[in-house]
Amino acid sequence: MAGFLIKRLLQAIFVVVAVTLIVSFAIRLTGDPALMLSQGAGSITEEDLARIRESLGLNQPFFVQYADFMLGLFSLDFGRSFLGGTQVSALIANALPATLMLAFASMFVSIVISIPLGIKAAISRGKWPDQVIRILSLVGLSFPNFWLAIMLVLLLSITFRLLPPSGMTGIENFIMPAITMGVILTATNVRLVRTSMLETLQSQYIMVARAKGLSENVVLYKHALRNCAIPLVTYFGLQFGNLLGGIVVVELVFNWPGMGTLAFEAVGARDYPVLQAVITVLSIMIVGVNLLVDIAYGLIDPRIRTE
């Protein structure tokens, strides 16, 4: 198990380095921020541009800039934003909790709903509860999240004036973004839980557990669930990455002050330090969650733990 985790940790570090390298490089292909910043400033000489580049550190070779950035990571110093010179770390410290709260809230709600529904569908396979659950999940899967978000705003905020349409001031602000993200997640997860449970229920050890005289609840929730969780946990970890990717749209619609909004604004302004930092932090989060998944894996499945 220790060897397995060390291996995964090394892989994780490699992934973070690769992601940041690609992002830093790609972002510099999109244009010169000095030109962007000097737009509308009247006559600009080549010296002026050079001065701007020097002040931003853009005159250094790429690998020096990248090394600076990576060294800064260790002291949580991501440099300053090109716009207004705010500390990037301060921007992230504001945005990250908002995003994480939203992501974990959606994830948690979705898992709590989809596990019992998926199990119910599996044990009543082919009967009406299964059919209803499957149809609902198909409906849920068919909503694009931006459309769902706009519909919710139109309906609940504008027509019925029940919920605030945007911002993050209180718990009621969480409801619509969390529903938007949760619906698709739940719809997918119900199907996954159902499939995994059906497969587990075919196993001989489930028949053996029944032959022992155990009640159906013990068979399902003790013997089957833990086995059926093994593939699910992996998937939930991967899903977290998708979730953070999809969050940009939802944050924009609800004007949520999170990482998605921050990244969106940084892209528009070619604000390298901010964009670089946002993507680095998100990739560390995703890699970290998947590392946790690996640990959870070992806890659930003794075949991995005892290797």
Add this chain to the structure above:
Amino acid sequence: MTDSVSVPILSVEDLSVEFGDSRVIENLSFAVKPGRTLAIVGESGSGKSVTSMSIMRLADMMGASYASGRIRFTPQDRDEDLLVLSQKQMRSIRGKDIAMIFQEPMTSLNPVFTIGDQIAESLMLHEGMSKPDALVESKRLLDMVRLPDAQELLGRYPHQLSGGMRQRVMIAMALACRPKVLIADEPTTALDVTIQAQILTIIRDLQQELGMAVIFITHDMGVVAEVADDVVVMWKGKKVEEGTVADIFANPAHPYTQTLLSAVPKLGSMTGEAFPKRFPVTMMDGDTPRLVGTEHIQNTARYDEAPLLSVRDLVTRFDIKKGLFGGVSHRVHAVENVSFDIYRGETLALVGESGSGKSTIGRTIQQLQKATAGNISFEGRAFSDMGKGEQQRLRQEIQYIFQDPFASLDPRKKIGFSIAEPIRTHRLIEGDKQISARVDQLLERVGLKSAHANRYPHEFSGGQRQRICIARALASNPKLIIADEALSALDVSIQAQIINLFMELQEEHGLAYLFISHDMAVVEKMSHRVAVLYLGQVAELGSRQQVLETPTHPYTQRLLSAVPVADPAIVRNHILMDGEIPSPIRRVGDEPAILAHREIAPGHFVADAR
């Protein structure tokens, strides 16, 4: 055995079971008495497993309904019809009064719980024990099934145990609450014969100790002869015959029972015969048996010619357990210094148990696996001297037939396509018309119809599929066919027919077979020479008569004595093996000792005993 006049503890009366519209068991009746073993025998589709699941009322969860009958469970003070009980009431009987052992020990235990937890669970449920008490009792149960280091085993997980050990854990679990009836559904089918002998002995000893009634479900007449007091023969969902074991074997009355018994290969039945022999096979033609084929001596081996295939000092190893930086810490020593020849028209059997390396040898010859060292030559040409083109031609001349006829045909291709594939790949015949004529001819040769070419694999039974696989192997006009447990998944009556087909084809085409099998009785019927493998090395090699009639290596003797013989009149003394078949996995650097062989008679080689 207790008093045979005692009253039954479990009686199935006029039971009919349906799944949807199809009736899988019809008007079945039988009874079992305390201390007695009732064997229910039948082939696939006979309804024997549904019977056991119905007694447990687990068939309900598979969608079964009970159209008629009663299942009376009558311990001293009770008389209950299990069919009218609710699932809730059944749960207090299941695992306590009636327990069950299943076929697949590898998948019968829950992989995420410890052995101790799984045994203790039953005790806590039915006997109301506390967890610590239940674990103490679990240890006693593990001792009872003769598992060493029981205390340590309690904390182990199933994947750390071998198949034989897991099946003992299953027995311990089933016997935890001292059940009055034990149902054993093919409990040894997935195990090696030496392990099977251990398990059967344990079940029998514990039955006597606990005075249980045992319902033993099996397809193996050899096992029936060893364990049963009474026998019920099932065929197509019906009981066709019932009687004491001696009666059934000595005077089978129903044609199906006669067919079944005549098809069962009996180890020792060929004693004194110099060559393998084809025997006529009784087949069920509707309800009447029909004798097919004639007796024929299979003197086809061309020992006067140079060998077709020579294997010299073959070594095949696999690296496993890679460390953090890809370093290898352990190796499977699958094959170690194996040498043998196969002649044209000869059947050489490779026999051995799990981990003996028999399948690896076959795969290495077929170039599905790279040899670590040693040399293989075909018609005098060494593999290592062959170019790409010649190696490709070898894939035409050597064909492979796999164990599982269900998995070895592409389910999305018509069988005509699958059979034509080797012809097209090796460009043996040009022109679609000619190819399809050849496919038709092959299908008819293996006993199918040419019209079958347009069907898909799922439309065929297991036996038919194996015939299709044989047709596919024949399609490229091979000289050598490697049959890797090709008969093991088939019912005995089908098996007997396929054995004859193999032998007919051998005579027609001068085919050589490398026949890889764990079944000594089939090997005895089919092969000219036998090589016994143990932990990747040849323990004994010689003619069929030499190896089977004068087994000299202790392992060969142990293996032969473990094989159940389908004749209850023969009382045999098993040379029981203690413990497990050792593993061929070794630490890097820890090389196995290479055995030296002595020739004790012309052509009869025996390894030094370890």
